[in-house]
Amino acid sequence: MIVSGSLDSVPGFHTAGTSCGIKEGGKPDLGVLLCDVPCCAAGVFTTNRVQAAPVIYSKNILSRNAHAIRGIVANSGNANACTGERGLRDAAAVAAEAERIFSLPEGSLLVMSTGVIGKPLPVEKLKAGLGRVQEQFITGSSGSFASAIMTTDTKEKSLALKFEIEGVPIKLGAAAKGAGMIHPDMATMLAFFTTDAALTPDALSVVLRQVTGRTFNRLSVDGDRSPNDSVIMLASGTGGAPLIQGPESRGFSAFYSAVLEAGSSLARMIAADGEGATKLVEIRVKGADTFDSANRVARAIANSPLVKTALYGADPNWGRIICAAGYSGAPVEPDKIDIYFGSLLAVKSGVDAGSDRLKLAGELKKNEITVTVDLNQGPHECSFWTCDFSYDYIRINADYHT
């Protein structure tokens, strides 16, 4: 059951958010997540060949210390990407300073960064900010972690879940950021999960990879992909449920379902808050000959600037949708395709179904739109979440840097 909350809704986890001056105007730009006990941890990272320094650093920590992670330091405003050797030294310096301040063992903290690419990380500002975070933890006046990791996001994205593993009540906390540069293969998005369930790092990895494949990898805001994308989960094991060691373990499917539900919610929040978005759009492709075909068609439609601008204008221009299906690389048969806007049939067997254009346009004026494309070739299906392309997308991105 989804409840309001965030990463710190899970017993033993604490968060703080503050402004350390990377962003102008005192906006929050530094978030810290800590756990009272060592956690098992796993991560899924960007497939971009350009990997930001914090990604390289955190992958390395996870490869040698995945049983004893104590938390995460995350900053926005600077991605520490394309910063060479200096970037790696800077990421390590931030982690080391946080470990010193919070009296944690070396190699027990992960770091994450998001924001502008190519500028050196302002390490001194981050160190000073970490000092203030420590005071916040002491005084109990911690700010929001979810808001500290926002870039062009307009809303905080977090939630918590309550569920049971073998009769034991368990909690799951989740938070994410992401608005532009969002792509099926992840993107400038960060997502974090906390839980008091007990899982080995390997079992966590399995859950995280599968859930990412069904949620964050089916998102498209603009078709770009960033060097910083990361999905990370920390499991404290303090909840009292039996240890989950893999897909065969009792409790695995309950845990998987909870993470999938949380991931789906975050993915929808990210799409709905896409840069300049006025609408949340779900592209449902069904009737495909293979899952790969369904995935290709959904991805091509969700990435098409022409489809996205038509949806912005509430224009039932289904030609652009069928056209994107045609160039998706999947072996679609155009004269078998049916297309629905909401529950209204727009295209039957590849040609106009003769529906009332005004009714179709009315369906597209809603805040949440579902476009269903039935390929009528087989049993496979795949859904993507995306948003429309508005003037604000251009405004936000024409001069983000300065």
Next chain:
Amino acid sequence: MIVSGSLDSVPGFHTAGTSCGIKEGGKPDLGVLLCDVPCCAAGVFTTNRVQAAPVIYSKNILSRNAHAIRGIVANSGNANACTGERGLRDAAAVAAEAERIFSLPEGSLLVMSTGVIGKPLPVEKLKAGLGRVQEQFITGSSGSFASAIMTTDTKEKSLALKFEIEGVPIKLGAAAKGAGMIHPDMATMLAFFTTDAALTPDALSVVLRQVTGRTFNRLSVDGDRSPNDSVIMLASGTGGAPLIQGPESRGFSAFYSAVLEAGSSLARMIAADGEGATKLVEIRVKGADTFDSANRVARAIANSPLVKTALYGADPNWGRIICAAGYSGAPVEPDKIDIYFGSLLAVKSGVDAGSDRLKLAGELKKNEITVTVDLNQGPHECSFWTCDFSYDYIRINADYHT
């Protein structure tokens, strides 16, 4: 040598353009190209699995009558795509009526359509328009073919070339349309070439495929691809130059060079007139390990909405460029990449080169921009033409249909 002119700059070819009422407000929407003698012809068509009726019709004509083509009937305002069996009958009906009016043999005319997808072709309007075109040919008051095929184009795109084959003066005429839905694998673009050189259909096909690969397939306005894209060439053979039967024939390379020069010019015109474009952008990738890598990197950069919006804002945000190279699928090594804006070095070995930001921004304020990405991995290179992404792209596409 490029001279002003168009398809009818070649002796024996005649063009006309008129308004037949498909578009509102009396805008030109019907163009006819005729030749006094049967021509050898070849075409390169869209790779979209959704193929418009005129594409299917014209491919069929070329497969059986490529030695005796007399001309082309082209309309804008309606793509005759996703129109099923009716669309095929309509395309054939337009061709048959034109052949009747101009007293030409059955199967001697090609048809092309561009415009809105999914609406039935208004055949009666086209038939009436063909009658008026005949009058124009008789009175010598023919309108512009190049303007009759425009959709969201803001400028006519045509030119002519004079060159020599084995000492014989030869002419080449060319015209194109295309503004949105332009993609490396062609798109809503049409291009036509006429010449009085003598080539077999097979030799023409070789030239056209190779030139398309180096020009129209290296264009990106928005990453979409249409069901209508076509590049067609008619060769009358009346110029007196020796017959070119293939790449081994004398004169082949002279002819190829001329078509390549014309195709490159048209491709640049199309990119510069991209929907909402304020800048013509050339993405030059060099130093790649293979041509395929160079092509992938150039394509990814040219298609990135984040790169295009940054260029619109004259924002030297090179992080987005290196990032697109990273997700292109090519085995790039980020710490080897150099990036230049014009001749100014922005990135050296994957990190900021420390150049003056204002100077870099100044380079991006020009109307024509060259971005050079040196992968420093090998000898291969590839260039793409694209444009920036502006508010007008959204305006044009949010409600194109109605």
